[in-house]
Amino acid sequence: MADPKALYQEVILDHNRKPRNFGTLSQASHTAEGHNPLCGDHITLALELRGDAIEGIAFQGESCAICKASASMMTAMVKGKTRQTAETLIKEFRDMATGALDVGQGDHHLGRLTVFAGVRDLPTRVKCAILPWHTLHAAFNSVSSTSTEAGDDPMHAPIGDA
Protein backbone atom coordinates (compact mmCIF):
# COMPACT_ATOMS: atom_id res chain seq x y z
CA MET A 1 0.00 0.00 0.00
CA ALA A 2 2.62 2.50 -1.07
CA ASP A 3 0.02 4.68 -2.76
CA PRO A 4 -0.64 7.56 -0.30
CA LYS A 5 -4.13 7.99 -1.79
CA ALA A 6 -5.00 4.38 -1.06
CA LEU A 7 -7.84 3.97 1.36
CA TYR A 8 -6.44 1.17 3.48
CA GLN A 9 -3.74 3.19 5.20
CA GLU A 10 -2.18 1.95 8.40
CA VAL A 11 -4.17 4.35 10.58
CA ILE A 12 -7.44 2.96 9.23
CA LEU A 13 -6.28 -0.64 9.60
CA ASP A 14 -5.14 0.10 13.14
CA HIS A 15 -8.49 1.59 14.17
CA ASN A 16 -10.22 -1.40 12.58
CA ARG A 17 -8.08 -3.84 14.57
CA LYS A 18 -8.25 -1.90 17.84
CA PRO A 19 -11.33 0.31 17.71
CA ARG A 20 -11.35 3.08 20.33
CA ASN A 21 -14.43 3.66 22.50
CA PHE A 22 -15.84 0.31 21.42
CA GLY A 23 -18.58 -0.81 23.80
CA THR A 24 -21.51 0.71 25.67
CA LEU A 25 -22.04 3.61 28.09
CA SER A 26 -23.65 3.03 31.46
CA GLN A 27 -25.05 6.57 31.55
CA ALA A 28 -26.00 7.26 27.95
CA SER A 29 -28.27 10.24 27.45
CA HIS A 30 -28.69 9.63 23.73
CA THR A 31 -28.41 6.49 21.60
CA ALA A 32 -28.98 5.79 17.93
CA GLU A 33 -28.61 2.86 15.57
CA GLY A 34 -27.24 3.26 12.08
CA HIS A 35 -27.71 0.72 9.34
CA ASN A 36 -26.51 0.40 5.78
CA PRO A 37 -28.80 -2.22 4.26
CA LEU A 38 -26.73 -2.36 1.08
CA CYS A 39 -23.71 -3.89 2.78
CA GLY A 40 -25.06 -4.87 6.19
CA ASP A 41 -23.00 -2.37 8.19
CA HIS A 42 -24.71 -1.84 11.52
CA ILE A 43 -23.57 0.29 14.44
CA THR A 44 -25.05 1.43 17.73
CA LEU A 45 -23.86 4.74 19.08
CA ALA A 46 -24.24 5.92 22.69
CA LEU A 47 -23.69 9.49 23.86
CA GLU A 48 -23.46 11.07 27.27
CA LEU A 49 -24.25 14.74 26.77
CA ARG A 50 -23.96 17.22 29.64
CA GLY A 51 -25.38 20.44 28.36
CA ASP A 52 -23.56 20.81 25.07
CA ALA A 53 -20.51 18.85 26.15
CA ILE A 54 -19.87 15.32 24.91
CA GLU A 55 -18.77 13.70 28.17
CA GLY A 56 -18.84 10.17 26.85
CA ILE A 57 -19.27 8.36 23.57
CA ALA A 58 -19.11 4.69 22.60
CA PHE A 59 -20.07 2.50 19.65
CA GLN A 60 -20.66 -1.15 18.91
CA GLY A 61 -21.59 -3.12 15.85
CA GLU A 62 -20.67 -5.23 12.88
CA SER A 63 -19.22 -3.48 9.90
CA CYS A 64 -16.51 -3.28 7.30
CA ALA A 65 -13.10 -1.79 8.14
CA ILE A 66 -13.92 1.59 6.63
CA CYS A 67 -17.04 2.00 8.76
CA LYS A 68 -15.44 0.70 11.94
CA ALA A 69 -12.32 2.86 11.59
CA SER A 70 -14.47 5.88 10.78
CA ALA A 71 -16.56 5.27 13.92
CA SER A 72 -13.48 4.72 16.05
CA MET A 73 -11.72 7.87 14.85
CA MET A 74 -14.94 9.86 15.11
CA THR A 75 -15.45 8.93 18.76
CA ALA A 76 -11.83 9.73 19.59
CA MET A 77 -12.17 13.08 17.83
CA VAL A 78 -15.43 14.33 19.36
CA LYS A 79 -15.06 13.04 22.92
CA GLY A 80 -14.75 16.01 25.29
CA LYS A 81 -15.77 18.44 22.57
CA THR A 82 -19.00 20.39 22.22
CA ARG A 83 -21.97 19.39 20.18
CA GLN A 84 -21.37 22.40 17.89
CA THR A 85 -17.82 21.25 17.17
CA ALA A 86 -19.09 17.76 16.40
CA GLU A 87 -21.80 19.10 14.09
CA THR A 88 -19.15 21.05 12.18
CA LEU A 89 -17.06 17.88 11.82
CA ILE A 90 -20.12 15.92 10.67
CA LYS A 91 -20.68 18.39 7.87
CA GLU A 92 -17.03 18.61 6.90
CA PHE A 93 -16.61 14.84 6.94
CA ARG A 94 -19.62 14.37 4.72
CA ASP A 95 -18.39 17.05 2.33
CA MET A 96 -14.96 15.40 2.17
CA ALA A 97 -16.40 11.93 1.56
CA THR A 98 -18.69 13.13 -1.20
CA GLY A 99 -16.06 15.26 -2.86
CA ALA A 100 -17.68 18.62 -2.04
CA LEU A 101 -14.69 19.56 0.12
CA ASP A 102 -11.13 19.22 -1.17
CA VAL A 103 -9.17 18.76 2.05
CA GLY A 104 -6.00 20.00 0.37
CA GLN A 105 -7.65 23.31 -0.49
CA GLY A 106 -10.48 24.50 1.77
CA ASP A 107 -10.48 25.34 5.49
CA HIS A 108 -11.57 22.51 7.71
CA HIS A 109 -11.05 20.91 11.11
CA LEU A 110 -10.77 17.27 10.02
CA GLY A 111 -7.13 16.69 10.99
CA ARG A 112 -6.33 12.95 10.88
CA LEU A 113 -9.77 12.23 9.48
CA THR A 114 -8.46 13.25 6.08
CA VAL A 115 -7.23 9.65 5.71
CA PHE A 116 -10.79 8.98 4.55
CA ALA A 117 -10.56 11.44 1.66
CA GLY A 118 -9.93 8.52 -0.71
CA VAL A 119 -13.48 7.19 -0.37
CA ARG A 120 -14.75 9.90 -2.65
CA ASP A 121 -13.27 7.91 -5.53
CA LEU A 122 -15.18 4.80 -4.42
CA PRO A 123 -18.88 5.68 -4.65
CA THR A 124 -19.99 2.34 -3.21
CA ARG A 125 -17.90 2.89 -0.08
CA VAL A 126 -18.78 6.51 0.67
CA LYS A 127 -21.71 5.47 2.84
CA CYS A 128 -19.53 3.05 4.82
CA ALA A 129 -17.41 6.00 5.95
CA ILE A 130 -20.34 8.34 6.52
CA LEU A 131 -22.56 5.94 8.49
CA PRO A 132 -21.05 6.65 11.96
CA TRP A 133 -21.32 10.42 11.42
CA HIS A 134 -24.84 10.08 10.15
CA THR A 135 -25.67 8.03 13.25
CA LEU A 136 -24.06 10.62 15.55
CA HIS A 137 -26.22 13.27 13.97
CA ALA A 138 -29.30 11.12 14.56
CA ALA A 139 -28.31 10.63 18.21
CA PHE A 140 -27.91 14.38 18.74
CA ASN A 141 -31.42 14.84 17.45
CA SER A 142 -32.84 11.98 19.53
CA VAL A 143 -33.62 9.94 16.43
CA SER A 144 -33.31 6.35 17.59
CA SER A 145 -32.48 4.70 14.29
CA THR A 146 -31.28 5.79 10.90
CA SER A 147 -30.23 4.27 7.64
CA THR A 148 -28.10 5.15 4.66
CA GLU A 149 -31.02 4.41 2.36
CA ALA A 150 -34.50 5.64 1.47
CA GLY A 151 -35.79 8.67 3.39
CA ASP A 152 -32.77 8.79 5.70
CA ASP A 153 -30.22 8.68 2.88
CA PRO A 154 -27.50 11.18 3.85
CA MET A 155 -26.84 11.79 0.17
CA HIS A 156 -30.31 13.23 -0.31
CA ALA A 157 -31.18 14.49 3.17
CA PRO A 158 -28.09 16.50 4.02
CA ILE A 159 -26.86 16.07 7.56
CA GLY A 160 -25.25 18.64 9.74
CA ASP A 161 -27.73 21.45 9.20
CA ALA A 162 -30.12 20.71 12.04
Place this chain on the structure above:
Amino acid sequence: MTAQARSRIPGAVPETPVSSGKLNVERIRADFPILKLNVAGRPLVYLDNAASSQMPQPVIDRLVRYQTEQHANIHRGVHYLSETATAAYEESRRKIQHFINAREDREVIFTSGTTEAVNLVMHGFGRKFLTAGDEVILTTLEHHSNIVPWQMLRDEKGIKIRVVPINDAGEFLIDEYEKLFNERTRFVGVMHVSNALGTVNPVKAMIAYAHARGVPVLVDGAQAAPHLKVDVQDLDCDFYAFSGHKLCGPTGIGILYGKAVQLERMQPFKGGGDMILSVSFEKTAYNAIPYKFEAGTPPIAAAIGLGAAVDYLLALGMDAIATHEHELLEYATAQVSGMPGVRIVGTARHKSAVLSFTIAGVHPHDVGTLLNQDGVAVRTGHHCAQPVMQRFSIPATSRASFAFYNTMGEVDALVAGIRNVQKVFG
Protein backbone atom coordinates in the same frame (compact mmCIF):
# COMPACT_ATOMS: atom_id res chain seq x y z
CA MET B 1 -2.90 -4.36 -30.18
CA THR B 2 -3.53 -5.27 -26.58
CA ALA B 3 -5.11 -8.56 -27.61
CA GLN B 4 -2.01 -9.46 -29.57
CA ALA B 5 0.27 -8.38 -26.76
CA ARG B 6 -1.65 -10.58 -24.34
CA SER B 7 -1.75 -13.66 -26.52
CA ARG B 8 1.09 -15.90 -25.40
CA ILE B 9 2.22 -17.18 -28.81
CA PRO B 10 1.29 -14.51 -31.34
CA GLY B 11 0.25 -15.99 -34.65
CA ALA B 12 -0.06 -19.49 -33.28
CA VAL B 13 -3.66 -19.11 -32.22
CA PRO B 14 -5.93 -21.34 -34.29
CA GLU B 15 -8.88 -19.60 -35.86
CA THR B 16 -11.59 -21.87 -34.55
CA PRO B 17 -13.00 -21.07 -31.11
CA VAL B 18 -13.78 -24.73 -30.43
CA SER B 19 -11.80 -27.81 -31.38
CA SER B 20 -12.59 -31.37 -30.29
CA GLY B 21 -15.00 -30.11 -27.66
CA LYS B 22 -12.47 -27.82 -25.97
CA LEU B 23 -12.78 -24.06 -26.04
CA ASN B 24 -9.94 -22.01 -27.41
CA VAL B 25 -10.19 -19.36 -24.75
CA GLU B 26 -7.48 -17.06 -26.12
CA ARG B 27 -9.30 -16.96 -29.43
CA ILE B 28 -12.63 -16.35 -27.70
CA ARG B 29 -11.24 -13.52 -25.58
CA ALA B 30 -10.31 -11.65 -28.72
CA ASP B 31 -14.07 -11.36 -29.39
CA PHE B 32 -14.62 -9.38 -26.17
CA PRO B 33 -13.29 -5.82 -26.47
CA ILE B 34 -13.94 -5.01 -22.82
CA LEU B 35 -11.62 -7.80 -21.63
CA LYS B 36 -8.69 -5.78 -23.02
CA LEU B 37 -9.29 -3.03 -20.43
CA ASN B 38 -6.84 -2.18 -17.74
CA VAL B 39 -8.24 -1.41 -14.29
CA ALA B 40 -6.09 0.25 -11.65
CA GLY B 41 -3.15 -0.25 -13.98
CA ARG B 42 -3.67 -4.02 -14.16
CA PRO B 43 -5.38 -6.16 -16.80
CA LEU B 44 -9.05 -6.47 -15.93
CA VAL B 45 -9.87 -9.84 -14.36
CA TYR B 46 -13.63 -9.97 -14.69
CA LEU B 47 -15.11 -12.48 -12.25
CA ASP B 48 -18.55 -10.94 -11.77
CA ASN B 49 -20.30 -12.84 -14.51
CA ALA B 50 -23.18 -13.98 -12.34
CA ALA B 51 -24.14 -10.32 -11.97
CA SER B 52 -23.73 -9.56 -15.67
CA SER B 53 -21.56 -11.06 -18.37
CA GLN B 54 -19.71 -9.23 -21.12
CA MET B 55 -20.76 -8.82 -24.74
CA PRO B 56 -18.80 -10.23 -27.69
CA GLN B 57 -18.19 -8.19 -30.83
CA PRO B 58 -20.72 -10.10 -33.00
CA VAL B 59 -23.50 -9.09 -30.59
CA ILE B 60 -22.28 -5.48 -30.47
CA ASP B 61 -22.16 -5.52 -34.29
CA ARG B 62 -25.70 -6.87 -34.46
CA LEU B 63 -26.97 -4.04 -32.25
CA VAL B 64 -25.18 -1.49 -34.41
CA ARG B 65 -26.53 -3.04 -37.62
CA TYR B 66 -30.06 -3.00 -36.28
CA GLN B 67 -29.79 0.60 -35.16
CA THR B 68 -28.08 1.81 -38.34
CA GLU B 69 -30.06 -0.17 -40.94
CA GLN B 70 -33.19 -1.80 -39.53
CA HIS B 71 -34.83 0.23 -36.81
CA ALA B 72 -38.55 0.99 -36.76
CA ASN B 73 -41.41 0.00 -34.51
CA ILE B 74 -42.54 -3.59 -34.87
CA HIS B 75 -45.93 -5.23 -35.55
CA ARG B 76 -47.32 -1.90 -36.73
CA GLY B 77 -46.08 -0.32 -39.93
CA VAL B 78 -46.45 -1.75 -43.41
CA HIS B 79 -43.30 -0.03 -44.54
CA TYR B 80 -39.94 -1.64 -45.24
CA LEU B 81 -38.20 -0.81 -41.99
CA SER B 82 -41.06 -1.92 -39.78
CA GLU B 83 -41.26 -5.22 -41.64
CA THR B 84 -37.49 -5.70 -41.40
CA ALA B 85 -37.45 -4.96 -37.69
CA THR B 86 -40.45 -7.21 -37.07
CA ALA B 87 -38.83 -10.07 -38.98
CA ALA B 88 -35.58 -9.71 -37.01
CA TYR B 89 -37.46 -9.53 -33.69
CA GLU B 90 -39.49 -12.64 -34.46
CA GLU B 91 -36.43 -14.46 -35.78
CA SER B 92 -34.77 -13.77 -32.44
CA ARG B 93 -37.76 -15.31 -30.68
CA ARG B 94 -37.27 -18.48 -32.73
CA LYS B 95 -33.56 -18.56 -31.94
CA ILE B 96 -34.39 -18.50 -28.26
CA GLN B 97 -37.06 -21.14 -28.78
CA HIS B 98 -34.39 -23.44 -30.18
CA PHE B 99 -31.87 -22.45 -27.52
CA ILE B 100 -34.15 -23.77 -24.76
CA ASN B 101 -35.88 -26.35 -26.98
CA ALA B 102 -39.37 -24.93 -26.53
CA ARG B 103 -42.09 -26.67 -28.52
CA GLU B 104 -43.38 -23.48 -30.14
CA ASP B 105 -42.11 -19.94 -30.63
CA ARG B 106 -45.29 -18.48 -29.09
CA GLU B 107 -44.20 -20.00 -25.78
CA VAL B 108 -41.29 -17.53 -25.68
CA ILE B 109 -42.20 -14.14 -24.20
CA PHE B 110 -39.83 -11.20 -24.22
CA THR B 111 -39.66 -9.50 -20.82
CA SER B 112 -37.28 -6.95 -19.38
CA GLY B 113 -35.44 -9.69 -17.50
CA THR B 114 -35.87 -12.54 -15.05
CA THR B 115 -37.42 -10.26 -12.45
CA GLU B 116 -40.16 -9.12 -14.79
CA ALA B 117 -40.69 -12.71 -15.94
CA VAL B 118 -41.35 -13.84 -12.37
CA ASN B 119 -43.62 -10.86 -11.78
CA LEU B 120 -45.50 -11.73 -14.96
CA VAL B 121 -46.17 -15.24 -13.63
CA MET B 122 -47.21 -13.88 -10.24
CA HIS B 123 -49.67 -11.42 -11.81
CA GLY B 124 -50.78 -13.56 -14.75
CA PHE B 125 -51.07 -16.89 -12.96
CA GLY B 126 -50.92 -16.20 -9.22
CA ARG B 127 -53.41 -13.35 -9.04
CA LYS B 128 -55.82 -15.19 -11.30
CA PHE B 129 -55.74 -18.67 -9.86
CA LEU B 130 -54.53 -18.48 -6.24
CA THR B 131 -56.83 -17.68 -3.34
CA ALA B 132 -56.57 -17.31 0.44
CA GLY B 133 -55.03 -20.33 2.09
CA ASP B 134 -53.37 -21.62 -1.07
CA GLU B 135 -49.70 -22.46 -0.68
CA VAL B 136 -46.64 -21.62 -2.76
CA ILE B 137 -43.41 -23.55 -2.19
CA LEU B 138 -40.13 -21.66 -2.59
CA THR B 139 -36.59 -22.56 -1.51
CA THR B 140 -34.14 -20.90 0.87
CA LEU B 141 -31.83 -20.40 -2.10
CA GLU B 142 -34.19 -18.10 -4.01
CA HIS B 143 -33.12 -14.70 -5.27
CA HIS B 144 -35.22 -11.85 -3.89
CA SER B 145 -36.88 -11.64 -7.29
CA ASN B 146 -38.49 -15.03 -6.71
CA ILE B 147 -39.47 -14.21 -3.12
CA VAL B 148 -40.80 -10.66 -3.06
CA PRO B 149 -43.46 -11.04 -5.82
CA TRP B 150 -44.94 -13.99 -3.93
CA GLN B 151 -44.92 -12.01 -0.68
CA MET B 152 -46.85 -9.28 -2.49
CA LEU B 153 -49.37 -11.92 -3.51
CA ARG B 154 -49.45 -13.22 0.06
CA ASP B 155 -50.27 -9.75 1.36
CA GLU B 156 -52.91 -9.23 -1.30
CA LYS B 157 -54.58 -12.65 -1.31
CA GLY B 158 -53.66 -14.31 1.94
CA ILE B 159 -51.71 -17.15 0.37
CA LYS B 160 -49.07 -18.98 2.38
CA ILE B 161 -45.38 -19.28 1.45
CA ARG B 162 -43.55 -22.43 2.47
CA VAL B 163 -39.79 -22.64 2.22
CA VAL B 164 -37.55 -25.63 1.47
CA PRO B 165 -34.54 -25.62 3.85
CA ILE B 166 -30.93 -26.19 2.77
CA ASN B 167 -28.07 -28.08 4.39
CA ASP B 168 -24.62 -26.75 5.31
CA ALA B 169 -23.34 -27.43 1.80
CA GLY B 170 -26.06 -25.24 0.32
CA GLU B 171 -28.06 -28.13 -1.14
CA PHE B 172 -31.68 -28.40 -0.43
CA LEU B 173 -33.23 -31.41 1.03
CA ILE B 174 -35.49 -33.15 -1.43
CA ASP B 175 -37.37 -35.06 1.26
CA GLU B 176 -38.04 -31.78 3.07
CA TYR B 177 -39.35 -30.42 -0.21
CA GLU B 178 -41.68 -33.37 -0.62
CA LYS B 179 -42.93 -32.99 2.96
CA LEU B 180 -44.10 -29.44 2.23
CA PHE B 181 -46.73 -30.62 -0.23
CA ASN B 182 -50.32 -30.84 0.92
CA GLU B 183 -53.79 -30.43 -0.55
CA ARG B 184 -53.41 -26.62 -0.58
CA THR B 185 -50.14 -26.58 -2.55
CA ARG B 186 -50.80 -24.67 -5.77
CA PHE B 187 -47.45 -23.52 -7.09
CA VAL B 188 -43.69 -24.12 -6.85
CA GLY B 189 -40.97 -21.56 -7.58
CA VAL B 190 -37.41 -22.88 -7.65
CA MET B 191 -34.05 -21.63 -8.75
CA HIS B 192 -32.17 -23.81 -11.24
CA VAL B 193 -28.71 -22.61 -10.19
CA SER B 194 -28.10 -20.55 -7.04
CA ASN B 195 -26.60 -17.15 -7.75
CA ALA B 196 -25.18 -16.88 -4.24
CA LEU B 197 -23.69 -20.38 -3.87
CA GLY B 198 -23.62 -22.00 -7.31
CA THR B 199 -25.69 -25.01 -6.24
CA VAL B 200 -27.30 -26.78 -9.20
CA ASN B 201 -30.69 -27.90 -8.00
CA PRO B 202 -32.40 -31.16 -9.02
CA VAL B 203 -35.19 -29.28 -10.74
CA LYS B 204 -36.24 -32.12 -13.04
CA ALA B 205 -37.03 -34.41 -10.12
CA MET B 206 -38.73 -31.57 -8.26
CA ILE B 207 -40.92 -30.78 -11.26
CA ALA B 208 -41.89 -34.44 -11.67
CA TYR B 209 -42.86 -34.64 -8.00
CA ALA B 210 -44.95 -31.45 -8.23
CA HIS B 211 -46.63 -32.53 -11.46
CA ALA B 212 -47.62 -35.84 -9.93
CA ARG B 213 -49.68 -33.68 -7.55
CA GLY B 214 -50.98 -31.37 -10.25
CA VAL B 215 -48.81 -28.43 -9.16
CA PRO B 216 -47.16 -26.20 -11.79
CA VAL B 217 -43.53 -25.14 -11.44
CA LEU B 218 -41.66 -21.95 -12.29
CA VAL B 219 -37.89 -22.33 -12.69
CA ASP B 220 -35.67 -19.26 -12.23
CA GLY B 221 -32.96 -20.03 -14.76
CA ALA B 222 -31.07 -16.74 -14.62
CA GLN B 223 -27.86 -18.49 -13.52
CA ALA B 224 -28.44 -21.70 -15.47
CA ALA B 225 -29.16 -20.58 -19.04
CA PRO B 226 -25.69 -19.02 -19.50
CA HIS B 227 -23.86 -22.08 -18.19
CA LEU B 228 -25.60 -25.32 -19.08
CA LYS B 229 -27.84 -26.77 -21.73
CA VAL B 230 -31.45 -25.96 -20.89
CA ASP B 231 -34.18 -28.14 -22.39
CA VAL B 232 -37.57 -26.97 -21.18
CA GLN B 233 -39.35 -29.96 -22.70
CA ASP B 234 -37.03 -32.40 -20.96
CA LEU B 235 -37.41 -30.53 -17.66
CA ASP B 236 -41.15 -30.31 -18.32
CA CYS B 237 -41.30 -27.04 -16.34
CA ASP B 238 -44.39 -24.88 -16.74
CA PHE B 239 -42.34 -21.68 -16.72
CA TYR B 240 -38.65 -20.90 -17.19
CA ALA B 241 -37.23 -17.40 -16.71
CA PHE B 242 -33.82 -15.96 -17.59
CA SER B 243 -32.06 -12.69 -18.42
CA GLY B 244 -30.26 -11.53 -21.55
CA HIS B 245 -27.43 -9.63 -19.91
CA LYS B 246 -26.15 -12.67 -18.02
CA LEU B 247 -26.00 -14.45 -21.37
CA CYS B 248 -23.63 -12.05 -23.17
CA GLY B 249 -26.66 -10.12 -24.43
CA PRO B 250 -27.95 -6.64 -23.67
CA THR B 251 -29.58 -5.46 -20.45
CA GLY B 252 -33.31 -4.73 -20.46
CA ILE B 253 -34.25 -7.99 -22.14
CA GLY B 254 -35.12 -11.37 -20.73
CA ILE B 255 -37.30 -14.35 -21.41
CA LEU B 256 -40.25 -16.04 -19.88
CA TYR B 257 -40.86 -19.45 -21.38
CA GLY B 258 -44.30 -20.78 -20.54
CA LYS B 259 -46.19 -23.82 -21.72
CA ALA B 260 -48.82 -22.60 -24.18
CA VAL B 261 -51.57 -24.25 -22.16
CA GLN B 262 -50.58 -22.22 -19.10
CA LEU B 263 -50.00 -18.93 -20.90
CA GLU B 264 -53.35 -19.15 -22.66
CA ARG B 265 -55.33 -19.43 -19.46
CA MET B 266 -53.42 -16.65 -17.68
CA GLN B 267 -54.47 -13.04 -17.48
CA PRO B 268 -52.34 -10.29 -19.04
CA PHE B 269 -49.74 -8.62 -16.85
CA LYS B 270 -49.53 -5.19 -18.42
CA GLY B 271 -52.15 -3.45 -20.56
CA GLY B 272 -51.37 -1.42 -23.63
CA GLY B 273 -50.65 -1.52 -27.33
CA ASP B 274 -49.74 -4.76 -29.14
CA MET B 275 -51.36 -6.95 -26.48
CA ILE B 276 -54.87 -6.33 -27.83
CA LEU B 277 -56.96 -7.40 -30.79
CA SER B 278 -59.54 -4.65 -30.47
CA VAL B 279 -60.26 -1.88 -28.01
CA SER B 280 -63.34 0.15 -27.32
CA PHE B 281 -64.24 1.93 -24.11
CA GLU B 282 -66.73 -0.86 -23.40
CA LYS B 283 -64.58 -3.88 -24.10
CA THR B 284 -61.10 -4.99 -25.09
CA ALA B 285 -60.20 -8.30 -26.71
CA TYR B 286 -56.72 -9.53 -25.88
CA ASN B 287 -54.24 -10.70 -28.45
CA ALA B 288 -53.00 -14.29 -28.65
CA ILE B 289 -49.83 -15.45 -26.91
CA PRO B 290 -47.06 -14.37 -26.83
CA TYR B 291 -48.32 -10.87 -27.71
CA LYS B 292 -50.87 -10.88 -24.90
CA PHE B 293 -47.87 -10.48 -22.57
CA GLU B 294 -45.88 -7.97 -24.61
CA ALA B 295 -47.68 -4.67 -24.12
CA GLY B 296 -46.10 -1.55 -25.53
CA THR B 297 -43.01 -1.16 -27.68
CA PRO B 298 -40.46 -3.70 -26.47
CA PRO B 299 -36.68 -3.16 -26.41
CA ILE B 300 -36.40 -4.32 -30.01
CA ALA B 301 -32.66 -3.87 -30.38
CA ALA B 302 -32.05 -5.75 -27.14
CA ALA B 303 -34.31 -8.61 -28.21
CA ILE B 304 -32.44 -8.93 -31.52
CA GLY B 305 -29.13 -8.65 -29.67
CA LEU B 306 -30.18 -11.51 -27.41
CA GLY B 307 -30.78 -13.63 -30.50
CA ALA B 308 -27.23 -12.86 -31.64
CA ALA B 309 -25.90 -13.74 -28.17
CA VAL B 310 -27.66 -17.09 -28.32
CA ASP B 311 -26.11 -17.71 -31.76
CA TYR B 312 -22.70 -16.96 -30.30
CA LEU B 313 -23.11 -19.34 -27.36
CA LEU B 314 -24.51 -22.13 -29.54
CA ALA B 315 -21.56 -21.79 -31.93
CA LEU B 316 -19.24 -22.44 -28.97
CA GLY B 317 -21.51 -25.18 -27.67
CA MET B 318 -23.13 -25.23 -24.26
CA ASP B 319 -21.39 -28.50 -23.38
CA ALA B 320 -17.96 -27.06 -24.20
CA ILE B 321 -18.84 -23.96 -22.17
CA ALA B 322 -19.95 -26.06 -19.20
CA THR B 323 -16.80 -28.19 -19.38
CA HIS B 324 -14.46 -25.20 -19.38
CA GLU B 325 -16.33 -23.44 -16.59
CA HIS B 326 -16.30 -26.63 -14.52
CA GLU B 327 -12.51 -26.81 -14.90
CA LEU B 328 -12.23 -23.18 -13.77
CA LEU B 329 -14.43 -23.87 -10.75
CA GLU B 330 -12.53 -27.04 -9.78
CA TYR B 331 -9.20 -25.25 -10.07
CA ALA B 332 -10.41 -22.20 -8.12
CA THR B 333 -12.00 -24.37 -5.45
CA ALA B 334 -8.78 -26.36 -5.02
CA GLN B 335 -6.69 -23.17 -4.79
CA VAL B 336 -8.96 -21.25 -2.43
CA SER B 337 -9.92 -24.13 -0.15
CA GLY B 338 -6.24 -24.59 0.70
CA MET B 339 -5.87 -21.01 1.94
CA PRO B 340 -5.87 -20.59 5.74
CA GLY B 341 -8.60 -18.25 6.96
CA VAL B 342 -10.64 -18.56 3.77
CA ARG B 343 -13.99 -20.33 3.92
CA ILE B 344 -15.91 -21.37 0.83
CA VAL B 345 -19.64 -20.83 1.31
CA GLY B 346 -21.57 -23.32 -0.79
CA THR B 347 -19.97 -26.71 -1.25
CA ALA B 348 -22.73 -28.59 -3.03
CA ARG B 349 -21.80 -31.70 -4.99
CA HIS B 350 -23.33 -30.21 -8.12
CA LYS B 351 -22.22 -26.66 -8.64
CA SER B 352 -22.06 -24.19 -11.46
CA ALA B 353 -19.37 -21.55 -11.92
CA VAL B 354 -19.78 -19.65 -8.64
CA LEU B 355 -17.25 -19.45 -5.81
CA SER B 356 -18.59 -17.61 -2.76
CA PHE B 357 -16.15 -17.14 0.10
CA THR B 358 -15.37 -15.26 3.27
CA ILE B 359 -11.99 -14.27 4.68
CA ALA B 360 -11.64 -14.44 8.46
CA GLY B 361 -11.55 -10.99 10.05
CA VAL B 362 -12.19 -9.10 6.81
CA HIS B 363 -15.57 -7.75 5.73
CA PRO B 364 -16.47 -8.74 2.14
CA HIS B 365 -16.72 -5.10 1.10
CA ASP B 366 -13.13 -4.53 2.11
CA VAL B 367 -12.21 -7.69 0.16
CA GLY B 368 -13.98 -6.34 -2.92
CA THR B 369 -12.35 -2.92 -2.74
CA LEU B 370 -8.88 -4.40 -2.29
CA LEU B 371 -9.34 -6.95 -5.09
CA ASN B 372 -10.47 -4.09 -7.32
CA GLN B 373 -7.13 -2.42 -6.67
CA ASP B 374 -5.60 -5.52 -8.28
CA GLY B 375 -7.95 -5.25 -11.26
CA VAL B 376 -10.04 -8.18 -10.04
CA ALA B 377 -13.82 -7.64 -10.23
CA VAL B 378 -15.89 -9.74 -7.84
CA ARG B 379 -19.30 -9.17 -6.30
CA THR B 380 -19.51 -8.56 -2.58
CA GLY B 381 -22.67 -8.40 -0.52
CA HIS B 382 -25.73 -10.50 0.06
CA HIS B 383 -26.28 -11.22 -3.66
CA CYS B 384 -30.00 -10.39 -3.37
CA ALA B 385 -30.33 -13.62 -1.42
CA GLN B 386 -30.50 -12.51 2.20
CA PRO B 387 -32.23 -15.72 3.37
CA VAL B 388 -29.15 -17.64 2.17
CA MET B 389 -26.87 -15.32 4.15
CA GLN B 390 -29.11 -15.73 7.21
CA ARG B 391 -28.90 -19.52 6.81
CA PHE B 392 -25.10 -19.31 7.07
CA SER B 393 -25.20 -16.56 9.74
CA ILE B 394 -23.07 -14.20 7.68
CA PRO B 395 -23.90 -10.68 6.48
CA ALA B 396 -22.35 -11.12 3.08
CA THR B 397 -19.80 -13.01 1.00
CA SER B 398 -17.34 -12.23 -1.74
CA ARG B 399 -18.28 -14.04 -4.91
CA ALA B 400 -16.16 -14.90 -7.90
CA SER B 401 -18.31 -16.11 -10.78
CA PHE B 402 -16.84 -17.48 -13.97
CA ALA B 403 -17.69 -17.36 -17.66
CA PHE B 404 -16.33 -19.33 -20.60
CA TYR B 405 -13.88 -16.52 -21.42
CA ASN B 406 -12.12 -16.71 -18.05
CA THR B 407 -8.73 -18.38 -17.76
CA MET B 408 -6.78 -20.35 -15.18
CA GLY B 409 -4.42 -17.36 -15.07
CA GLU B 410 -7.31 -15.22 -13.90
CA VAL B 411 -8.04 -17.70 -11.12
CA ASP B 412 -4.38 -17.28 -10.11
CA ALA B 413 -4.88 -13.50 -10.07
CA LEU B 414 -7.87 -13.96 -7.75
CA VAL B 415 -5.84 -16.17 -5.42
CA ALA B 416 -2.96 -13.67 -5.39
CA GLY B 417 -5.49 -10.92 -4.67
CA ILE B 418 -6.92 -12.83 -1.71
CA ARG B 419 -3.38 -13.29 -0.36
CA ASN B 420 -2.85 -9.54 -0.65
CA VAL B 421 -6.08 -8.86 1.27
CA GLN B 422 -4.84 -11.13 4.05
CA LYS B 423 -1.48 -9.35 4.05
CA VAL B 424 -3.08 -5.90 4.31
CA PHE B 425 -5.32 -7.03 7.16
CA GLY B 426 -2.72 -9.32 8.72
